[in-house]
Amino acid sequence: MPNVQCNDTDVLCPVDCTDQQIPSVNFDDCSPELNESEIEWIAVAKSDATDFLDVEDATEWTTRIAQTAEEPAPDPDNSIRMIRVIGDKPAPEITTRLVSGNRTVQTAKNHTLNIEVDETNAVNYEFARSTACNATYKAWFITKAGLVYGGICGLKAQVLLNLTLARGAGEIEKYVGTVTWNDKIDPPRANFPLAGEVNF
Numbered sequence: 001m002p003n004v005q006c007n008d009t010d011v012l013c014p015v016d017c018t019d020q021q022i023p024s025v026n027f028d029d030c031s032p033e034l035n036e037s038e039i040e041w042i043a044v045a046k047s048d049a050t051d052f053l054d055v056e057d058a059t060e061w062t063t064r065i066a067q068t069a070e071e072p073a074p075d076p077d078n079s080i081r082m083i084r085v086i087g088d089k090p091a092p093e094i095t096t097r098l099v100s101g102n103r104t105v106q107t108a109k110n111h112t113l114n115i116e117v118d119e120t121n122a123v124n125y126e127f128a129r130s131t132a133c134n135a136t137y138k139a140w141f142i143t144k145a146g147l148v149y150g151g152i153c154g155l156k157a158q159v160l161l162n163l164t165l166a167r168g169a170g171e172i173e174k175y176v177g178t179v180t181w182n183d184k185i186d187p188p189r190a191n192f193p194l195a196g197e198v199n200f
Contacts, residue, residue, distance in 0.1 A: 012185060035145035039087030039113060042179060043140040043148075044159060049078045052152040055140075058193035065200045068123075082200040083127075087115035087141070092186075106184065113141055113179040117161060120173040128161035128175040135159075139179055146195030151188035157181040 014020040045064075052060055066079040095108040117124060138154030149155075161177035194200075 035147060036143060037088070038144050039085060039089065039115065039141050040144050041142040042083045042085050042087070042113070042115060042159070043080050043142065043150075043154075044083065044137040045080045045139075045154065046077060047136045047138055047156065049080075049138050049154075050075075051154070055148060055150070055152050055188075055190045056193050061194055067200055081127075083117065084119060085115040085117055087113050089113050089141070108182060109184055111181050111183060111186075115161075115177060115179060117175040118172060120175065124175065125163070128163065128177075131159050131161045131177065139181075141179065142192050142195075146192050147189050148192035149187045149189050151190070155179075155181045155183070155187055 043065075054060060061080070064075070064078055064080045065082055066076070067081060069076075090112065092112070093110040094106055095110075096104050097107050099105050117128065135158070137157055137159055138150075139157040139159065140148050140150035140154050142148045157179050158181070159177065159179050161175040164174050164176045166172075166174075
């Protein structure tokens with residue numbers, strides 16, 4: 001099935017009503033946890049790249065991140081490119097169906113990240129142009145709070161960037177686009193071990 005996400009092997013939903021449990025929750029009046037939500041990095045790899053053993057292991061990331069195709073890397077087929085973006089993730093588009101017994105069943109959930117790349121050198125322009133080829137990637141997204149979404153498997157996603165040129169003095173070139181995938185549940189979240197890094 002083309003849209004099945006590797007992370008869906010983590011079973012969150014009960015098989016039947018007897019298995020249903022109410023997960024724990026945690027709210028704190030004295031010290032509530034808040035996390036900055038803006039997306040600042042998209043990490044992409046080939047669709048058949050190896051999964052992480054531990055997505056919170058800094059060594060796994062540093063040995064796989066290679067920003068240029070020419071750079072010698074221990075395993076080019078598993079290299080990860082880090083793309084600096086300004087991005088957001090709105091609520092997904094949900095498809096539901098009314099079935100027997102007047103039950104409503106969620107049948108699909110389409111997720112979209114809206115992203116902008118504002119560092120528009122020749123290398124990044126060629127990457128943006130290449131996204132028109134309809135490739136599927138393994139992708140992760142990382143927020144300013146230092147959280148990485150996508151789990152050990154990454155998201156089976158498509159990336160599309162388009163050149164935009166605004167009129168007016170002081171306006172800058174941008175590559176604007178989306179990262180899209182289909183999944184019933186939101187992706188796993190973890191601490192990004194290289195949080196705060198700005199050069200890869």
